[in-house]
Amino acid sequence: MVDVKDFLRDYAKNEGLFKNKKALQSNYTPSNVPYRDEQIGQVASILAPSLRMERPSNLFLYGKTGTGKTLVIGHVLENILEVAKEEGLNLKTVYLNCKLKRVADTEYRLIAQIARELGQDIPATGLPTDEVYKLFVKCLEKEKILLLLVLDEIDEVVKNTGDKILYNLTRINSELKESEISIIGISNDLMFIDQVDPRVKSSLGEEEIVFPPxxxxxxxxxxxxxxxxxxxxxxxxxxxxxxxxxxxxxxxxxxxxxxxxxxxxxxxxxxxxxxxxxxxxxxxxxxxxxRDRVVDIVSTQPKQFKITLFSIIQVSDEYAKKNESGDFYTGDIYEVYKNNCLSTGTKPLTQRRVGDIIAELDMSGIINARVISKGRYGRTRRISLAVPENIVKKIDLMLREGLGL
DNA sequence: CGAGATTCATGTGAAGTATACCTTTAGGCTTAA
DNA sequence: AAGCCTAAAGGTATACTTCACATGAATCTCGTA
CATH class of the missing domain: 1.10.8.60 (Helicase, Ruva Protein; domain 3)
Known part of the structure; x- marks a missing residue:
């Protein structure tokens, strides 16, 4: 038997390999951003007017994940804020990741969240959406502020809820008397801007910068x-x-x-x-x-999503055991799903809803679900797991435990 | 044999419902003058 | 009379249901070669 105390003493004594782990963590902003001088220069010159309390153009950044968009914006804003502080300017920045489920994935929640960042208290539900806008505006008008609003992964909200939000946000400036607001959109999807209303497109994409890999x-x-x-x-x-x-x-x-x-x-x-x-x-x-990524996604999923996912794993497993061709469809899943609801004492949702849930699980990248037509035999989604075998086992166990099965 | 009709299983959109929560309003009670 | 509390009324967002129509290729049908 190993003495835990010995182990811990040992651990404390040893220095470990890391000198400073922070520098490798994803939220770390290095003082020096290599290969992005050009973009930093562009962003800085576009946002610089804010230091004269003039509203900078709205700005749009494109590029695949991990190409330094967030980093560059963070870096420039940090510097701008420092200078603004020296100069005593009332400049504020709000950074929001629109992808966060149940935080900023609808119009109401997005605006509410921005207002909250500005210190305004907004309930999770109950208010009319335009009331939330009014609160937001009021909050901005309390004093003269220049707000730089960064909306990361903005394509996600628009995909889910349409471009009305963007239209309203760009329009909000005309309602403001004292303060002003600049929008900085970040998108991983290069095609994104072509899908929005041309009016929004022209006002939001006043300036555009592309980040190459x-x-x-x-x-x-x-x-x-x-x-x-x-x-x-x-x-x-x-x-x-x-x-x-x-x-x-x-x-x-x-x-x-x-x-x-x-x-x-x-x-x-x-x-x-x-x-x-x-x-x-x-x-x-x-x-x-x-593994961590998948575990994280699965564990933050709502209960019905978990049951659905669990059913998918079960069905997939069954097919694997029988060694049959691994194709299965929405209907198969729904049958198993209903049983699982029964044994967990959950009220089953309709197939309509479960279909949507399957589509959402597909979006989160944990399964693949493609709509196909089987000709005479109807139209459905062909579903498969998008995760390697050993990780599937892990989430299977996780779900069993979480659902009490 | 091939063009067009048929068919199936469920995708998908719109509208309606349940739930949880919000603000407003009106009434009732307490308090202080 | 003013102030405070409470409960009812009237409203919303969100998750879900209900209803109804849309889809799209394998299969069927039937006229033609």
Missing amino acids: YNAIQLQKILRERAELSFESKIIGEGVIEKCAAYAAKEHGDARRALELLRVAGELAERNNSEQILVKYIDNAEEKIE
């Missing part, structure tokens, strides 16, 4: 820079940086992923009492990241 060489440089902050140089094994960069370059140059790989690899090395981060830990890190 990083290539493998650039990723390596970025990794080295951060690694230097996080580790002593000899801790990183041969070829580790290169491999991280290569992995991430495959995924459309996602720097966030590259950094996460390195961090998790470091944590795994540490846990294994290794003196060095070796290439093999990166493979493990890859898997762990994916």
Whole structure:
């Protein structure tokens, strides 16, 4: 039997591999953003008028995940805020990720959340939406403010609820007498702006900046820079940086992923009492990241979604056991779903709703569900799990426990 | 044999309902002058 | 009379249901070669 106290004493005594883990965490803003000088310059010059208390143009940033959009905006805003503080300007920034479920995924919730960030108390439901707008406006008019509003992953809200929000937001300036507001939209979807109302498009996209993906060489440089902050140089094994960069370059140059790989690899090395981060830990890190991501998505899912997902796993498992062709459809899932509701004592939803839930699970990337026509045999969704076998087992257990099955 | 009609299972949109929560309003009670 | 509390009335957002119509290719039908 291992003495826990001994282990903990040991742990405390050892320094661990990390010198400073923060530099590899996703919310870290480095003082130096490599390969984005051009974009930083553009953003800065577009937003600079705010320091004369003039409203900057609305701004739109495009680029795949991990191309530094959020980072660049954060970096520039941080600097602007510092200068504004020196100058005593009443400049405020609000950053909001529109993808967050149950926080900012409808018009009401989005506006309410912005107002909350500004210190206005808004109930979760009950108010008319235009009342929330009024509160928001009132909150801005309390004193002369220039608000820079960053809406990250803005395409998500528009996909779900239409572009009315954007129209209202761009219009809000005309209602403001004292204060002004600039909107900075961030989107991963390059096609996004073509889908919105032309009026919104012209006012929102006054300025546009595209962020190209990083290539493998650039990723390596970025990794080295951060690694230097996080580790002593000899801790990183041969070829580790290169491999991280290569992995991430495959995924459309996602720097966030590259950094996460390195961090998790470091944590795994540490846990294994290794003196060095070796290439093999990166493979493990890859898997762990994916597992954590999926576990995180599944665990924050509402109950009905969990039951639905559990049913999908069950059906998929059945087919695998029988060794039949693995195709299954909405109807199959619904039958199993109803049984699962019965055994968990939950009131089953209608098939209409479960169909929507399946579509949403597809959106979250945990399953694949494509609408197909089976000709004579109708039209439905062909469903499959989008997660590797070992992770499926894990979420299966998780769900069983969570649902009491 | 092939063009067009048929068919199936469920996708999908619109409208309605239940629930939980909000503000307003009116009445009743208390309090202080 | 003014102030405060409470409960009812009237309103909303959201998640879900109900209803009704839309879909799209495999299959069927039937006229033609």
